[in-house]
Amino acid sequence: xxxxxxxxxxxxxxxxxxxxxxxxxxxxxxxxxxxxxxxxxxxxxxxxxxxxxxxxxxxxxxxxxxxxxxxxxxxxxxxxxxxxxxxxxxxxxxxxxxxxxxxxxxxxxxxxxxxxxxxxxxxxxxxxxxxx
Numbered sequence: 001x002x003x004x005x006x007x008x009x010x011x012x013x014x015x016x017x018x019x020x021x022x023x024x025x026x027x028x029x030x031x032x033x034x035x036x037x038x039x040x041x042x043x044x045x046x047x048x049x050x051x052x053x054x055x056x057x058x059x060x061x062x063x064x065x066x067x068x069x070x071x072x073x074x075x076x077x078x079x080x081x082x083x084x085x086x087x088x089x090x091x092x093x094x095x096x097x098x099x100x101x102x103x104x105x106x107x108x109x110x111x112x113x114x115x116x117x118x119x120x121x122x123x124x125x126x127x128x129x130x131x132x
Contacts, residue, residue, distance in 0.1 A: 036092040039081075043106050048078040048131055051093050052103040056080050063115035067103045070122040076131045107131050 043049055048071070054060030056068045060082075071078050083090040083102055094100050097111050105112040107130055112118060121127035 033092065035088050036096055039089065039093050039096055042081060043109055046079040048076055048107045050078055050080045050103055050105050051083055052080055053082070053084050055082055060084060064103045067105060067115050067118050070118050070127060074128050074131065
């Protein structure tokens with residue numbers, strides 16, 4: 001596993017602002033979505049990334065805390081994105097992943113799952129295999 005996943009500090013937000021305008025794509029006429037693009041880019045840039053409520057240092061819900069605990073127990077470097085500051089992050093993430101709940105763990109660009117799946121995989125040893 002490369003050390004690339006540790007380049008973004010856990011509390012570093014995605015580069016999104018509420019003042020960004022969505023430019024249109026001339027060829028199709030469809031609007032681009034800067035938040036969805038930033039999420040997709042973050043997923044592609046990091047070997048392991050967790051979209052969660054709060055930060056690894058201060059999870060804002062038990063599900064996020066349990067998911068962080070599993071990753072930390074495996075000593076896996078991961079990036080984290082707090083979805084709470086902007087409701088659009090959660091909305092676009094769920095639309096992109098087709099997964100309705102938070103947290104969401106991605107590895108190698110693929111959705112691993114939420115807290116229950118991560119916990120089950122951790123307990124069975126599958127999570128360590130999937131993230132190695």
